[in-house]
Amino acid sequence: MTKPSKPAPVPDPETEPYWEGMRRRELLIPRCRSCSARWFPPSTSCPACSGFDYEWAAASGRGEIVTYTVVHRAPGPAFADQTPYVVAIIQLAEGPRLLTNVVECSPDEVSIGMPVEVTFEEITADATVPQFRPLAKGEGG
Amino acid sequence: MEQGNRAAVAGVGWTPVGAYPGRSAYSFMAEAALHAIADAGLTKEQVDGLIVIPSLVQPSIMPAATFIDYVGIRPQRFSAEPGMGGASGCAAIRQAAAMIEGGQATVVLVVAGDAALSGRPAGSVYAGGSQFEAAYGTFAPALYALYAQRHMHEYGTTPEQLAEVSAACRHHASLNPDAQMRDPQTVADVLASPMIAEPLHRLDCCLISDGGCAVVLTSLAQARDSQRPPVLLLGSGECHTHDKIWRAPDYVSSGAVESGRQAFAEAGLAPADIDVAEIYDCFSITPIILLEDLGFCAKGEGGPFVEGGRIRLGGELPINTHGGLLSHGQPGMGGGLFHAVEAIVQVRGDAGPRQVAGAKVALAHGNGGIFASQCTVIVGRDAA
Numbered sequence: 080m081t082k083p084s085k086p087a088p089v090p091d092p093e094t095e096p097y098w099e100g101m102r103r104r105e106l107l108i109p110r111c112r113s114c115s116a117r118w119f120p121p122s123t124s125c126p127a128c129s130g131f132d133y134e135w136a137a138a139s140g141r142g143e144i145v146t147y148t149v150v151h152r153a154p155g156p157a158f159a160d161q162t163p164y165v166v167a168i169i170q171l172a173e174g175p176r177l178l179t180n181v182v183e184c185s186p187d188e189v190s191i192g193m194p195v196e197v198t199f200e201e202i203t204a205d206a207t208v209p210q211f212r213p214l215a216k217g218e219g220g
Numbered sequence: 221m222e223q224g225n226r227a228a229v230a231g232v233g234w235t236p237v238g239a240y241p242g243r244s245a246y247s248f249m250a251e252a253a254l255h256a257i258a259d260a261g262l263t264k265e266q267v268d269g270l271i272v273i274p275s276l277v278q279p280s281i282m283p284a285a286t287f288i289d290y291v292g293i294r295p296q297r298f299s300a301e302p303g304m305g306g307a308s309g310c311a312a313i314r315q316a317a318a319m320i321e322g323g324q325a326t327v328v329l330v331v332a333g334d335a336a337l338s339g340r341p342a343g344s345v346y347a348g349g350s351q352f353e354a355a356y357g358t359f360a361p362a363l364y365a366l367y368a369q370r371h372m373h374e375y376g377t378t379p380e381q382l383a384e385v386s387a388a389c390r391h392h393a394s395l396n397p398d399a400q401m402r403d404p405q406t407v408a409d410v411l412a413s414p415m416i417a418e419p420l421h422r423l424d425c426c427l428i429s430d431g432g433c434a435v436v437l438t439s440l441a442q443a444r445d446s447q448r449p450p451v452l453l454l455g456s457g458e459c460h461t462h463d464k465i466w467r468a469p470d471y472v473s474s475g476a477v478e479s480g481r482q483a484f485a486e487a488g489l490a491p492a493d494i495d496v497a498e499i500y501d502c503f504s505i506t507p508i509i510l511l512e513d514l515g516f517c518a519k520g521e522g523g524p525f526v527e528g529g530r531i532r533l534g535g536e537l538p539i540n541t542h543g544g545l546l547s548h549g550q551p552g553m554g555g556g557l558f559h560a561v562e563a564i565v566q567v568r569g570d571a572g573p574r575q576v577a578g579a580k581v582a583l584a585h586g587n588g589g590i591f592a593s594q595c596t597v598i599v600g601r602d603a604a
Contacts (some may be wrong), residue, residue, distance in 0.1 A: 088351035120352050120464060146373070146471045148365035150357060151415040152422075158357035166362045166417070168466050176466040180356050191373045200355070208355040 083157040087206035094121050096135045101207040104199045108175055110136040119175040140197035141214065142171040149186040165189050169211050183212035227317035228443040228450040228602065230327075230436050231260025232561050237431030237549035238400040241338040245275035246290040248333030248432030248551065253291055256434035261446040262327060267436075268297040269325030271312040273332035276552040277339040287331065297325040305588030306500050307458075308332070309557025310595035314456040316437045326438060333432020334552025340428075350464070361425050361503065363465050363590045365417035368505035370471035372419060375520035377508065379419050381527060383410035385504040386423050386546050388532045393543025395533075395574040400429050400549035410504075424504040429549030433561045440602070450602040451564045454489065454581065457482025458595045465590045472520075474591040476513035483583070483596040484515070491515045494598070495579040496566045497537055498559035500587035501544040507531075510585055511539075514596065533574060541566060541574045556586040563599050 090098040100107035108119045112134060116127035124131050147167035153159045165181040167189070181189050182198065194214040201207045233255025235248050249272070257264050270293070274283040284299035298319060302308040309332055316328035349358060371377050387407050393399035405423065413422040443450035459475030459482075462468045484490060491514060499507040499514075508522035516537060517525040525531075531539045542548045542562040545555045563582035565571050581600040587593070 085357075086354040088354055090351060094351060119466070120350070146366045146370035148362050148369055148420075149418040150362050151417065152361075153357055154359035154362075155357075161357060164357060166356055166358050166366070168366060168471070178353055178356060178358065178464075178466050191370065202355055206355075 083155070085157045085202050087202045088208060093123060097121055098206070100135065101199065101209065102205070104207065106138045106140050106197050106209055107135040108138050108173070109133045117173045117175050119177055139172045142169045142195055142211070144168070144181065144189065144191055144193045144195060145170050145176060146191060147181060147189055167211070169195060177209070179209060179211050181212065182210045188213065225321050226440040226452070227320040227437050228440040228452055229564050229599065230438045230443040230446050230450060231256045231258070231262070231448065232433070232435050232564050233257070233259055234398065234433035234558070234561055235333070235431045236398040237429045237551055239337050240430040243335055243338070243430065245278040245334045245339060245552070246287060248335065248430060249287055249331045249434070250291040252333055252432040252434040253329055253331045256436045257329065259448060260436040260438065261448065262436065264291065264293045266327045267293050267329045268295050269316065269319055269328035270295040270299040271316055271328065271330045272299070272301050273308045273312060273553045273557060274301055274303070275334045277335050304593040304595070305553060306502060306556040307586035307588035307593040307595040308553050309560050310456070310584055310586035310597045311458060312557070313435055313437065313453065313560050313597055314458070314595060317453045320437055320439060326442070328437045329434060330437070330557065331432065331434040332552070332554030332557040334554055335430045336550065336552040337428045337430045339430070352464070361420050362417040364503040364505055365420045366465065367471045367509065367591060368419050368503070371505060371509060374472055375523065377523035379411060380407055381508065381523035382419065382424055382504040383407040384526050385501065385507050385531070386410045388526070389501060389540045389544040389546040391532055392541045392574055393547035396543050396548060399543040399547055400427050401543070401547045420503055420505070426502045426545035426550045426555070427547070429551040431549060431551035432554050433558050435557070435561060435564065444602070449568055451567055451599050452602055453597060454600045455483040455485070455487030455598040456596060457486070460593045462592050463589060468591060472509065474509060474513050474587065475594040476510050476585060476587070476596065479594040479596040480514035483598050487598045489581065489598060493581055494537065494583045496541055496563070496576040496582045497539045498541070498562045498582065498584040499539050500556060500559060500585055501540055501546050502550070502587070504546065506587060507539060509591070510587065514583070514585060533576065538576050541571060541576060559586060560584040560597060563597070567599055567601050
């Protein structure tokens with residue numbers, strides 16, 4: 080029996096630009112053309128000024144860990160061989176936060192406030208998701 | 221408000237909570253509802269308003285209509301189906317009172333129940349949320365652990381303090397014959413249970429259960445005609461801040477600051493006036509944050525607050541005297557209504573071995589999502 084794969088995201092018409100960006104290894108998040116606010120997840124009006132005029136703009140991909148946990152018991156077979164793994168909330172330099180894993184390091188190295196940068200995990204040929212890793216030394220915060 | 225318009229709780233009912241294979245969600249709702257209607261001294265034909273908190277394992281497009289057929293009632297005035305997760309129970313009581321006080325209904329049945337333990341489809345696995353979450357192996361314990369870790373980081377809250385919340389709930393459940401888990405459990409037992417998502421151990425996480433409960437509200441005048449003592453809704457409040465956890469204002473507090481402020485202001489009471497508090501406890505961190513938000517202690521002091529027996533029977537503020545979600549059980553979204561039922565049972569003085577002596581005013585608080593939707597209700601004895 081083959082191991083179940085991680086669930087691939089199912090885009091909808093409003094979020095398709097985000098997932099298209101992912102396939103190009105770009106982290107795109109909405110930016111309001113009226114007030115420059117950024118937000119995530121996508122929606123068709125600006126949560127700050129309620130304007131409807133927005134664009135998809137690349138984020139720096141840098142941020143810091145607001146909080147995290149180390150999961151020891153996975154919620155399903157797709158994640159069972161990943162334990163222990165880190166689930167974290169990252170605040171991007173642009174302001175919005177997102178939920179992710181912290182990868183390419185031991186869970187013991189992870190801490191609140193740690194600077195991180197985006198990397199990309201291809202789940203299927205069609206679906207790539209953002210992951211975050213410790214910011215390379217010398218790269219600044 | 222004129223006494224004639226005022227709403228009151230006239231009846232409560234519940235089923236034992238635990239593992240009851242072979243029963244549907246609606247069977248628990250029906251049993252609890254019929255108990256509550258009888259407790260109020262009414263007949264089901266008198267119910268003209270209905271609030272059904274939907275089942276998770278038997279979803280229906282029209283849960284109230286499904287319940288209507290199952291139990292055989294035809295409410296003539298209104299029905300509703302709150303979708304506020306664990307806050308739904310307290311919010312439904314608040315809405316039922318508002319409908320009665322607004323003249324929109326005269327007898328409102330609030331009911332919740334689920335076969336969350338035995339009725340889950342075989343082989344089902346938690347799907348992991350939205351398209352922006354599914355790939356990361358998240359589930360409820362991990363999401364609440366994100367709050368717990370941040371609270372520990374900012375305020376020095378300890379695993380032992382978290383574990384005391386679970387141990388206190390278990391102590392109370394040991395006194396409740398209708399609770400699911402009644403064997404004694406210590407702080408050391410909680411800390412020795414398997415780690416799920418740091419810092420939450422298995423025994424820091426609530427149960428999954430079969431069962432149900434119900435509340436009947438009427439006008440105060442009608443409730444006074446019943447053979448049971450009416451219970452007043454003294455104050456209530458709600459606040460909604462986010463859905464996705466990454467949109468939360470922060471990871472150490474919740475909209476309970478606002479829902480609690482509203483409830484205490486309406487009641488003209490302060491936290492020191494509360495004799496017993498039934499506080500949503502999906503995980504051990506949840507009551508610690510909510511006790512702070514509701515003003516029982518300062519922000520950051522929830523950990524020390526729960527120590528030393530303060531939240532146990534006989535302490536300054538006993539919480540979750542039925543055993544809470546952690547040890548009484550969590551029959552789906554009905555778990556949140558049980559907190560309100562226990563608050564009512566306590567102010568009636570009907571709680572038996574787990575009765576808080578002389579309890580006159582009780583607070584119940586429901587929390588939906590990941591600290592997303594908050595509802596506070598304060599109930600008290602009818603002074604008349």
